[in-house]
Amino acid sequence: MDDSKLYALAQEAALSAYAPYSKFRVGAALVCSDGTVFKGVNVENRSFGLTVCAERNAVAAALAAGRKDFAAIAVATPDAAYPVSPCGACRQVLSEFGGSDFRVIFGNAPDSLVRTDAERLFPHDALHELKEPGAAD
Numbered sequence: 001m002d003d004s005k006l007y008a009l010a011q012e013a014a015l016s017a018y019a020p021y022s023k024f025r026v027g028a029a030l031v032c033s034d035g036t037v038f039k040g041v042n043v044e045n046r047s048f049g050l051t052v053c054a055e056r057n058a059v060a061a062a063l064a065a066g067r068k069d070f071a072a073i074a075v076a077t078p079d080a081a082y083p084v085s086p087c088g089a090c091r092q093v094l095s096e097f098g099g100s101d102f103r104v105i106f107g108n109a110p111d112s113l114v115r116t117d118a119e120r121l122f123p124h125d126a127l128h129e130l131k132e133p134g135a136a137d
Contacts, residue, residue: 001031003074003105007113009037010054010076017041017054019079026084027076028054030062033069038062055090059097072103080108091122 006029014027019042026042040058044051055075062070073094077084085106086094094104098118107113119125 001035001037001072003072003103003113003115004110006031006037006072006074007076007105007107007110009039010074011078011110013039013041013054014076014078018043020044021046021048024077024079026054027078028058028073030055030058030073031071032062032067033071036067038065038067053087053090055086056093059093063097068097070098070102072105073098075104075106077106077108083107083112083114085114086121091118094118095122095125 009029010027012027013029014025017025017027019025021044028040030038038058038061040054040061042051042054043057055073058073075086083106094102095118100117100119102118104116104118104121105113
């Protein structure tokens with residue numbers, strides 16, 4: 001799927017975000033290898049530690065549908081003055097499920113998109129060694 005189209009879906013998702021405290025809406029659109037898209041939004045809570053990010057909600061929706069074949073994710077932060085990248089927790093989750101060529105697109109507007117991949121976003125991910133027998137030898 002084209003990056004611009006995927007980002008437009010993330011922007012659309014951001015409109016449904018639940019962000020009454022920060023007023024910082026985030027939408028995510030996660031595309032699988034066959035073109036199926038799963039959306040996620042940030043969901044805040046009065047106890048900020050219980051807030052869940054849009055990226056992780058999109059991944060959870062895909063996993064709940066039995067999918068793990070992720071190709072790319074777009075993250076829209078329309079209330080920001082500049083492109084805001086996924087937080088550390090989301091980077092870890094994206095690294096868990098996305099391969100080294102997993103595309104990550106983020107921005108606050110269609111003309112401000114940053115395009116990268118999971119490996120650049122979360123370099124030196126030693127935790128993958130736990131999944132690969134012999135990799136830590």
